[in-house]
Amino acid sequence: MMVKMEKVAKSFGSLEVLKNINFEVTKGEVVCIIGPSGSGKSTILRCLNHLERITSGSVYIEDELIDERVSGKDQLKISQKKVSEICSKLGMVFQRFNLFPHMTVLQNIIEAPITVKKVPKHEAIEYGLTLLRKVGLEDKKDEFPSRLSGGQQQRVAIARALAMRPKIMLFDEPTSALDPELVGEVLEVMKELANDGMTMIVVTHEMGFAKEVANRVLFMDKGEIMEEGTPQQIFSNPKNVRTKSFLQKVL
Amino acid sequence: MDLNKLMTYMPALLEGARNTIVLTVISVIFGAILGLFLALGRLSKNKLIDRICWFYIWLFRGTPLLMQLFFIYYALPNINPTLTLPGQWIPALLALALNSAAYLAEIIRAAIQSIDKGQMEAAKALGMSYGQAMGRVIVPQSYRRLIPPVGNELIALLKDSSLVAMIAMTELMKVTNQISTRESNAAIYLPAAVLYLAMTTIFTVVFEKLEKKYSVYE
Numbered sequence: 001m002m003v004k005m006e007k008v009a010k011s012f013g014s015l016e017v018l019k020n021i022n023f024e025v026t027k028g029e030v031v032c033i034i035g036p037s038g039s040g041k042s043t044i045l046r047c048l049n050h051l052e053r054i055t056s057g058s059v060y061i062e063d064e065l066i067d068e069r070v071s072g073k074d075q076l077k078i079s080q081k082k083v084s085e086i087c088s089k090l091g092m093v094f095q096r097f098n099l100f101p102h103m104t105v106l107q108n109i110i111e112a113p114i115t116v117k118k119v120p121k122h123e124a125i126e127y128g129l130t131l132l133r134k135v136g137l138e139d140k141k142d143e144f145p146s147r148l149s150g151g152q153q154q155r156v157a158i159a160r161a162l163a164m165r166p167k168i169m170l171f172d173e174p175t176s177a178l179d180p181e182l183v184g185e186v187l188e189v190m191k192e193l194a195n196d197g198m199t200m201i202v203v204t205h206e207m208g209f210a211k212e213v214a215n216r217v218l219f220m221d222k223g224e225i226m227e228e229g230t231p232q233q234i235f236s237n238p239k240n241v242r243t244k245s246f247l248q249k250v251l
Numbered sequence: 252m253d254l255n256k257l258m259t260y261m262p263a264l265l266e267g268a269r270n271t272i273v274l275t276v277i278s279v280i281f282g283a284i285l286g287l288f289l290a291l292g293r294l295s296k297n298k299l300i301d302r303i304c305w306f307y308i309w310l311f312r313g314t315p316l317l318m319q320l321f322f323i324y325y326a327l328p329n330i331n332p333t334l335t336l337p338g339q340w341i342p343a344l345l346a347l348a349l350n351s352a353a354y355l356a357e358i359i360r361a362a363i364q365s366i367d368k369g370q371m372e373a374a375k376a377l378g379m380s381y382g383q384a385m386g387r388v389i390v391p392q393s394y395r396r397l398i399p400p401v402g403n404e405l406i407a408l409l410k411d412s413s414l415v416a417m418i419a420m421t422e423l424m425k426v427t428n429q430i431s432t433r434e435s436n437a438a439i440y441l442p443a444a445v446l447y448l449a450m451t452t453i454f455t456v457v458f459e460k461l462e463k464k465y466s467v468y469e
């Protein structure tokens with residue numbers, strides 16, 4: 001099992017954002033999470049790489065318990081080194097790219113491998129260039145992010161995450177901040193990744209992408225996974241009334 | 252005062268001005284280093300560190316610089332003779348650096364806090380520790396935003412540095428005072444003022460250039 005959440009709950013103060021979340025992702029699987037805004041989709045991803053801490057439940061990455069809490073109390077001691085190790089296994093792509101604006105494209109990509117993983121610089125550069133070629137931006141390696149279009153920035157952000165050689169990629173609405181004409185190039189890169197066998201969890205509003213690429217779709221509403229199934233089941237034959245009404249609105 | 256007389260005093264005034272610049276620049280450099288640590292302390296999750304840094308800033312911003320200078324120069328030796336600092340340069344530099352650190356700390360803290368939260372998240376998601384994220388991602392991005400307020404602070408400090416004339420440190424103000432007394436003619440303050448203006452103008456221009464240079468990525 002690449003990712004597993006067991007009875008995960010998360011509150012911000014008195015606001016319950018995740019309730020009894022249980023799900024698993026197997027190797028090579030592409031799971032899309034859909035649902036209305038504020039339903040807790042981002043929070044699920046952020047609890048996997050410790051950007052947020054769960055309130056209770058357990059989280060496993062590659063069958064290893066990486067967080068277990070009961071009512072906000074740690075049941076498991078996790079060092080900074082461990083958190084860093086977990087993050088190296090999980091690549092994250094944000095809605096707003098979050099590239100480092102003071103670094104060039106290539107510097108963005110080699111920064112973490114060098115500082116976190118202590119990869120020799122020439123190796124990091126070599127692999128960085130390979131990744132840039134993969135996302136079709138090798139000629140932009142010395143540009144600053146501000147000089148790139150949104151779609152290009154997001155492709156760099158994907159390359160930056162891949163530079164850590166993650167086992168799992170997390171995408172949090174990677175195309176939501178893009179102009180419509182730039183969405184395709186990013187989805188194309190993501191499809192390629194999926195075809196290469198990358199395990200992916202993708203929060204998205206791109207139903208076309210979910211239909212075409214996902215092995216499984218989770219529908220979330222109000223902090224719960226309301227329905228889960230193949231794209232065929234979810235899009236053609238939704239069982240839950242809230243899934244139905246959500247899909248009616250977005251399709 | 253006639254022009255010839257003025258010209259004979261010019262070397263002394265210029266040397267005073269040079270000391271003023273050296274004093275100001277060194278103070279700002281040390282003040283910025285200490286200020287960075289104070290700012291990081293204020294942002295620390297450790298409550299005690301935060302409180303200590305808050306106290307420092309509160310103390311040095313809440314009392315007159317002249318009093319801080321007198322405290323270092325006159326009071327410390329009275330408290331304990333081993334606390335006597337040699338000469339004028341060291342107590343003057345110490346007072347200006349400690350004082351500007353408090354102001355710079357707040358400037359640096361504001362600049363760090365103005366960096367988009369997504370930057371820290373991206374750094375952490377890539378596995379960086381808090382220290383690595385600060386050192387490699389957050390603080391370097393704050394540099395450009397720091398340039399204008401640090402320029403203002405430098406100019407303010409350059410003018411405030413005239414206070415160290417009170418402990419007989421021979422910078423521009425002290426030199427001017429001496430000439431004025433010797434000549435019984437306060438007109439010498441006019442060229443001194445021009446020199447202060449020239450220095451503040453040079454720093455303003457330098458900082459505007461710096462700001463342009465660092466804006467390449469924006």
Ligand SMILES: Nc1ncnc2c1ncn2[C@@H]1O[C@H](COP(=O)(O)OP(=O)(O)O)[C@@H](O)[C@H]1O
Pocket residue numbers: 012015017035036037038039040041042043044
């Ligand atoms: N740091 C936070 N503090 C308080 N509330 C938060 C925080 N982050 C998210 N929330 C709240 O949690 C809920 C779920 O947020 P999120 O996971 O971002 O939803 P989604 O990604 O599905 O739009 C929302 O109501 C949001 O306002």
Ligand SMILES: [Mg+2]
Pocket residue numbers: 041042043172173
């Ligand atoms: Mg979200």
